[in-house]
Amino acid sequence: MKNVIKKNTKPEYVATLYTYVSIIVAVKGVDLYIPQLSVALTIVDLSHNKFEGGIPYIIGDLKSLTVLNLSHNNLTGRIPHALGKISEIESLDVSWNQLIGEIPQNLADLTFLEFLNLSQNHLVGRIPQGKQFNTFKGNSFGGNPKLCGLPLPNKCGENLQKPQLEGNGDGEEEGNLLTWKEVVLGYGCGALLGIILGYLMLSTGRPKWFNAIVDEAEHMIMKRQNKRR
Known part of the structure; x- marks a missing residue:
């Protein structure tokens, strides 16, 4: 598969003695039954499966590869730039894995790529534009x-994880929300403390310090009234 197989005018098929090799394989997102496996179809x-680890860079050396399906595994790491060197590839599916990082820009240069599925991973960043990537729909990148x-x-x-609250855009709405919470909490604590002090005063009688405050207030009121007279 490292050498591009030239397509002859006369088709050649893989055979064992007098029986052609048949296979069912996922090609371009569809389970396809191939009764006679072509030599040129790699x-x-x-x-x-349950494969783990990263996608080997050596796959980029398989120049004649036309279909690569690594979906539904537990592959990690980034999509290697080496995949952009598989010039003959027509179908690439690495969906339902744990791949991270950005999509390599050189994948957009694969002129024969008709089917692409990178969905259900942890990819980030901008989707490459141009050439073949302009033909793919959203389900190729979903998840x-x-x-x-x-x-x-x-x-x-845009912030793709946490939507901003409505307001003037600088967090004013969130700040106002926190302020009202603090005010309500303060009023509640103050009211509770007042009830407790009132109960203690009524049950134990007025303490001396309270009597002194009351007497001082009465004295100041009487003094002001005498001055007015």
Whole structure:
């Protein structure tokens, strides 16, 4: 698969003695039954396993690869730029894994790529634009909340995780909300403290310090009234 197989005018098929090799494989998102496997049709389908770790860079050396399906595994790490060197690839599916990072820009240069599925990963950043990527729909990139740009509705530069509260855009609404919470809490604590002090005063009688405050207040009132007279 490291050498591009030239397509002859006369088709050649993989056979054992007098029997052609048949196979069922996921090609371009559809389970396809191939009764006679063409020699020129090079496919790697390792989907629905429990593979872990990163995608090997050596896959980029498989120049004649036409279908690569690594979906439904537990692959981690970034999508290697080496995949952009598989010039003959027509179908690439790495969905339902744990891949991170940005989508390599050179994937948009794969001129024969007809099917792409990068959904249900943890990819971030702007989706590459131009060439083949302009033909793919949103379901090719869905399930990656931090991806932005067409064909997804998420615009790059917006906060894709936490929507901002309505207001003037600088957090005024959130600040006002916190202020009202503090005011309500303060009134509640003050009212509770007043009830407790009132109960203690009524049950134990007026303490001396309270009597002194009352006497002083009465003295000041009488003094002001005498001055007016």
